[in-house]
Amino acid sequence: MAGPAERPYTQNQVEPATKRIVDEFSDHHGCHGFAMSKYDVDDRREYYRIEDTIALEFTLLSGAEAHSSDELHDASPLFNLLSDLHLMDFESQHLLRHISERDRTLANYLKVINKRIDLLGQAVAQSLLRDIGSPRRVSLSEGGISFNNAQPVPAQSHLAIKMVLMPQALGLLLRARVVHCGQRTDGQYEIGTEFEALTDSQRQLLARHILQRQALERRQARE
Numbered sequence: 001m002a003g004p005a006e007r008p009y010t011q012n013q014v015e016p017a018t019k020r021i022v023d024e025f026s027d028h029h030g031c032h033g034f035a036m037s038k039y040d041v042d043d044r045r046e047y048y049r050i051e052d053t054i055a056l057e058f059t060l061l062s063g064a065e066a067h068s069s070d071e072l073h074d075a076s077p078l079f080n081l082l083s084d085l086h087l088m089d090f091e092s093q094h095l096l097r098h099i100s101e102r103d104r105t106l107a108n109y110l111k112v113i114n115k116r117i118d119l120l121g122q123a124v125a126q127s128l129l130r131d132i133g134s135p136r137r138v139s140l141s142e143g144g145i146s147f148n149n150a151q152p153v154p155a156q157s158h159l160a161i162k163m164v165l166m167p168q169a170l171g172l173l174l175r176a177r178v179v180h181c182g183q184r185t186d187g188q189y190e191i192g193t194e195f196e197a198l199t200d201s202q203r204q205l206l207a208r209h210i211l212q213r214q215a216l217e218r219r220q221a222r223e
Helices: 019-031 062-066 079-101 104-132 200-222
Strands: 040-043 046-061 138-139 144-149 158-165 168-181 189-196
Touching: 046 062, 046 104, 046 200, 062 144, 079 168, 104 158, 104 200, 144 168, 158 189, 168 200
Parallel strands: none
Antiparallel strands: 040 046, 046 138, 046 158, 138 144, 144 189, 158 168, 168 189
């Protein structure tokens, strides 16, 4: 993964989105005392990293598109719909909290509507998974993603990475730069990338997925 070393998080560094939402997520889900597994590090940030299994495909970007910071859009209307559903849900969360403070009945009703939309999103995701292919084991953080691939990808290449994160069926299309590519003993190539030009919403959605994934692992470990 992107980052030269691993070291504990210190308070005088810039906080990644994962760190900023830990308290809120813990209060909501009753999961306190998170011990994140690993870190990705650059000059100013450290990122919590998890092992995950996701649907993933990528394409090489070239020319002006490779160096642009514009948000990417997929050719699949279903994938764009899935992505927009989660972005709208994220952007409306602060409104739902304000409503909860004034009208609990209305807030509970809106939460039910959200659950129904989540179920529709999961149905859409099942269709997309058939198009993207078999899930891959990856290492994921707010800073980047690493995965194995049958073919090498040159370092410093710019990629469009399309992924569907489960179980919430979160579809993301992100810009990334290849920071290393090395051959494994099994003949596969380990591709390490760092994300580029993430929007705040995309970063927060990644952070929420990472926290939810670790909460699930902690619950399963206790069972």
